[in-house]
Amino acid sequence: MPVAALRGAGGRAGLAGAGGCGRGSRRQQLPRRRFATRCAMEPSSPQQLPRRRCEMEPRQEDCVDEEDCVDAVAAWWDMVARNMRSIPQCCETLGRKIATQYNSFTSKPLKEHIFPPLMDMLIYFNFFKAPFLVDLKKPELKMPHTVNFYIKVEPGVILGIWHTVPSCRGEDAKGKDRCWYEAALHDGNPIIIYFHGSAEHRAARHRLNLVKVLSDGGFHVLSVDYRGFGDSTGKPTEEGLTADAICVYKWTKARSGTTPVCLWGHSLGTGVVTNAARVLEEKGSPVDAIVLEAPFTNMWTASINYPLLKIYQKLPGFLQTLMDALRKDKIVFPNDENVKFLSSPLLILHGEDDSTVPLENGKQLYEIAHNAYRNKDRVKMVIFPPGFQHNLLCRSPTLLKTVR
Numbered sequence: 001m002p003v004a005a006l007r008g009a010g011g012r013a014g015l016a017g018a019g020g021c022g023r024g025s026r027r028q029q030l031p032r033r034r035f036a037t038r039c040a041m042e043p044s045s046p047q048q049l050p051r052r053r054c055e056m057e058p059r060q061e062d063c064v065d066e067e068d069c070v071d072a073v074a075a076w077w078d079m080v081a082r083n084m085r086s087i088p089q090c091c092e093t094l095g096r097k098i099a100t101q102y103n104s105f106t107s108k109p110l111k112e113h114i115f116p117p118l119m120d121m122l123i124y125f126n127f128f129k130a131p132f133l134v135d136l137k138k139p140e141l142k143m144p145h146t147v148n149f150y151i152k153v154e155p156g157v158i159l160g161i162w163h164t165v166p167s168c169r170g171e172d173a174k175g176k177d178r179c180w181y182e183a184a185l186h187d188g189n190p191i192i193i194y195f196h197g198s199a200e201h202r203a204a205r206h207r208l209n210l211v212k213v214l215s216d217g218g219f220h221v222l223s224v225d226y227r228g229f230g231d232s233t234g235k236p237t238e239e240g241l242t243a244d245a246i247c248v249y250k251w252t253k254a255r256s257g258t259t260p261v262c263l264w265g266h267s268l269g270t271g272v273v274t275n276a277a278r279v280l281e282e283k284g285s286p287v288d289a290i291v292l293e294a295p296f297t298n299m300w301t302a303s304i305n306y307p308l309l310k311i312y313q314k315l316p317g318f319l320q321t322l323m324d325a326l327r328k329d330k331i332v333f334p335n336d337e338n339v340k341f342l343s344s345p346l347l348i349l350h351g352e353d354d355s356t357v358p359l360e361n362g363k364q365l366y367e368i369a370h371n372a373y374r375n376k377d378r379v380k381m382v383i384f385p386p387g388f389q390h391n392l393l394c395r396s397p398t399l400l401k402t403v404r
Helices: 003-018 066-105 108-113 115-124 167-173 178-186 205-216 238-256 268-282 299-304 318-328 335-341 359-372 399-403
Strands: 035-041 052-058 146-154 157-164 191-195 220-224 261-266 289-293 346-351 379-384
Touching: 115 299, 115 318, 146 178, 146 238, 157 205, 157 238, 167 178, 178 238, 191 205, 191 238, 191 268, 205 220, 205 399, 220 238, 238 261, 238 268, 261 268, 268 289, 268 335, 299 318, 335 359, 346 359, 346 399, 359 379
Parallel strands: 191 220, 191 261, 261 289, 289 346, 346 379
Antiparallel strands: 035 052, 146 157, 157 220
């Protein structure tokens, strides 16, 4: 404390002491203990100025009434007790206010006009259609022996697709045009049509890594961007994505001859694949093979487990609002129902440490399919050890062996 301040305090203390401490002059609040200043000169070195050592000590002539202290402490504890008793009532009032505000937020107009578009964005996550620093028309910059082309599904909907031939045909593919790639589809090497998950496009890094692994394994790979993704036109809907998958499958089968064609779906793509496979099955054209990587049972359970939505599940009425939004947008992707109608060879791949679509989803789907298939040997599931999470099964050294 500065010396001047101490002097001022000492002066005020002295004046207060002069007034005495009679009971008639006491206030209702706790009495203050007055202090006097005692300073002494400390020895200092020749290079430094002397310093004052100050201490505060109580003045003996100022007294404190013990009865007043006891009364003040008792009054303070009484105030604390009253405040504690009022806490439950305050919390109840606050809870009612929060519930009222939330119910007004989730009123019918907002449920109808805000939540459905919001769920669209969270499920498809195609906020940024144009890829950053990637020219989708020049796949050779990202993937060797690959050609870009487009398929028209319906008026206003054109899909962008990359066709990567097996690495063993890489030398033959140099300098070739789209016609050569199209003719190569019936060379006898198996064909995989890859339907990716939500967000980004066909040039995303983890998708390119998977395509490279499959190409090195001797597969043709057609990487498809749904409507509303990458440079594909249109707006994504469940019905629209299903139509995209069926169109690409039919286009490929018309050019592949007797070469087998497999539908491979990852995450969101598993719902697209089972939808398309069920439609084709019911029309008498079952697909040659199906691979479901990190599948969910249906979009409802997938949404509940979605990391961005988990924190809101305890809000009153949120789950019902979520269900209403999915129902209004007709977003179901019922893998658990679709597999009951399939007969194609089905392989389910899932990572043990997948936090986006938990492993339990894949196990449940396998049990449903295994119970529904007449030929039980046609349904298989492979669980990958921790380390590959949701997007990185392509790094597993056993992936190719599993697929073959």
